[in-house]
Amino acid sequence: MTQPRLLGGRYELDGVIGRGGMAEVYRARDLRLDRVVAIKTLRSDLARDPTFQARFRREAQSAASLNHPSVIAVYDTGEDTLDGNPVPYIVMEYVEGRTLRDVLQEEHRIAPERALQMTDGILRALDYSHRGGIVHRDIKPANVMLTASGEVKVMDFGIARALADSAATMTATAQVIGTAQYLSPEQARGERVDARSDIYSTGCVLYELMTGRPPFQGDSPVAIAYQHVREEPIPPSQLDPSIPQYAEAIVLKALTKDANYRYQSAAEMRADIQRASQGMPVSAPTMAMNAGTQVMQGGPRTQAMRPSSTMGYDLPPAQYAEPERDEGNGKKVALWALVGVLAVGAIVALFMIFSNGGGSDNGNQVTMPSDIVGSDQATAKQELVSLGFVDGNIQIKHKTDDSADKGQVLDVDPAPQTKIDKTKLATTQVVLTVSTGKPKVTVPSVKSMSEDDAKSALESAGLKAGPTQTISSTTVPKGSVVKSDPVSGSKVEKGTEVTLYISSGPGKTLVPNEVGKSVDDAKSDLRSHGFRYSINYVDVPAGQADGRVMQQTPSEGETANRGSTVTLTVSRAQQDQPTPPGSGVPTPPWGGGGNNDN
Structure with missing residues (x-):
């Protein structure tokens, strides 16, 4: 076997x-x-x-x-x-359920209302992780689980960064093509990402849930990434007219090329979804408000327009196309040649990003990695040495930073994306600015406070109130704080999340059976179950068991509040009384043998 x-x-x-x-x-x-x-x-x-x-x-x-x-x-x-x-x-x-990829393979597309509910679950997870400083970087249907009860759960937080930073992963495999369908424009350009990159990827997932296809498709990661950077998605209602305007507005705002015009947080996008579910107007502009993409009459000739983008926002000037001037076929040909050269250049640049991870401009240069900032000191030094820098030339400067963990790199000089000749690596001085950690604060005593007062006390101490837990207590009134975790008096980093345990009152529990036990055993058992006790003694004839529980109130199996009293009736055996002299049966003078031997 x-x-x-x-x-x-x-x-x-x-x-x-x-x-x-x-x-x-x-x-x-x-x-x-x-x-x-x-x-x-x-x-x-x-x-x-x-x-x-x-x-x-x-x-x-x-x-x-x-x-x-x-x-x-x-x-x-x-x-x-x-x-x-x-x-x-x-x-x-371990979660019993299916990934959204499996759901899409079976159902092909999801009703907009249900798709928005699923997206709301994704955004709940992202809102929590973003507030903790963690960007997912790889939101896609395969990384979202739908449980048997319909709950949404997101997996692989942070793992994408480790994968994306490895040149070995940036090959034209089916996996990378799949991931590229959900890349943000800033990821495709090899730029540093933040929480808004996850918003874009979530928009890609929502788009696919409603339409049955990703917003951009292609034969290679480069082709798909180019579309993320330069092309607008087809409005979902053009693929399925039944998709309501509010759902289309939400997804198109999430897919805005410029991160500054997207939803700025998961909470903001969630708020729009919740407004939509309540029949209220959403903040994202609908297509009816949009003066963007227009179909021009008069043959195949396309006029480049100053667009507002399909999301209803003015695009940054760098994205405007120069209007075509009808000054003869020669100038048209020259213009289209220029457009072709620019397109090829963009594709080549994207290919370099996907094949080299953005780490090298050519064989003679090394690019300072972007991920140095935010990593820990040991990892940053190890990465720099692996690129060819000398450990002895890496200097450490320390700086206090409330928002960074101890040992986290805050800055690097030369700056990220700086290109350095390989011949100069051995003599280049690198300075890492490293956080000394968040200051320590003391967890205040919040026992017996109301929940609101306890949260205020934590915030005043520079701490965050985390999720609350409910526990029974015989000593703390219902609704007040029983304890905290970390406990009061402990030293923790500023900004640490503290869990409050709120009293639900004494709570009811089953009364154990004490009948037949010794009084000491019964008292110990009642204490262990959270009960008090009182004892009534009853005299019993000599020879019967002494100190045994004969009866109890409440009886075994009844429910009672913890801290309440159980009355025990306990036996008390009477003592034998000695026979007074001169009473009772006289003793024969021969000692009471009962036989007469005369």
Whole structure:
């Protein structure tokens, strides 16, 4: 019989439940905690690069800090070997359900109202992660789960950054083509991304849910990325006239090329979806308000217009096309030749991004990586050394920053995207500005405060009030705080999230059976169940059990509030009384043998 494969000496793999171009996902059992988990194992060829390994660990650990109902939890990360090659893996919450990719394959398209509900779930997860400083970078249908109960859960937070930073992933595989369909324009240009990049990708997913196809399609990642940067999506209502204007307005605003004109946060986009669900006007402009794309009459000739974009916003001047002038066929040909050259140049630039990850301009230069800022000091130094910089030439400057963790790189000189000749790497001085960490604050005592007062006290101390938990308490009134986590008096970083435990009152519980027990055992058992007790003693004849519970009120199996009193009736055996002298049966003078031997 074949032995099940064991990862990390702890996780017993059951079977493959999903495959992708980058990884396989297994159903597995955590032997230590006896629970079912999902384990994603990455291809071993992606883990041979030590820089990649460091990034992967960093991003996985960052994702593990997320704790939200709409986020698939990351429990653990590790590395095992297979055929002598390292195999990194991520241990995740196991969820019964389907990915949105599976849903689309089965249903092809989703009704707009339901699609907006699914998108709202994605945005809930993103709003939480963005407030924690984590950008997903790879929102797509394959990374969104729909549970059996219809809840939306997002997975693979942060992992995309580790993958995107590895040149090995930027090959023209089907997986990359799939991912490219959801890239933001700034990702396609190799620029630094923020939370608004996730908004764009979410817009791509919403577009596909409603129309059955992504906003842009092509034969290669380069072709698709070019469209994300330069072309406007077809309005969804042109593909399906039944799509309402408010749904189209929301998706097109999310797909605005310029991030400054998109929804600026997941919360803002959620608010528009919620307004739509309540029949209220949305903030995004509808096509009726838009004076953009127009069909020109008079044959195939197309006039370039100063557009407002299909999203209803003026495009930045750099995106305007120079109007064509009808000054003869020669000038038209020259103009179209120029347009062709520019298009080819853009495609070549995008190809360089996808083939080299933006890290090298040519064979003689090295580009300072963008991901240095935001990484930890050790990882940044390791990455710089791997590019050819000398460790001894990397200087560290420290700076206090309330928004950055201790050891996080705040700035680098030379700046990101600076190109440096390889011949000068050995003598180039690099300065990393590193955060000394957030200041420590003391968790205040909030016991017995109202929930609102406790939250105010936490905010005054520079802390955040996290999700509340409800617990029963016999000493703290209902609605007041029983305790906090971290506990009061502990030192934590400024901005730490504190969980408040709110009293639901004493709470009811079953009364245990104490009849027949010794009084000491009964008292101990009642205390362990949260009850008080009172004792009534009843005299019983000598010879019967002493100190035993004969009766209890309330009886066994009844429910009562914790902290209430259980009355025990306990036996008290009477003592034998000695016989007074001269009373009773006289003793024969011979000692009472009862026989007369005369």
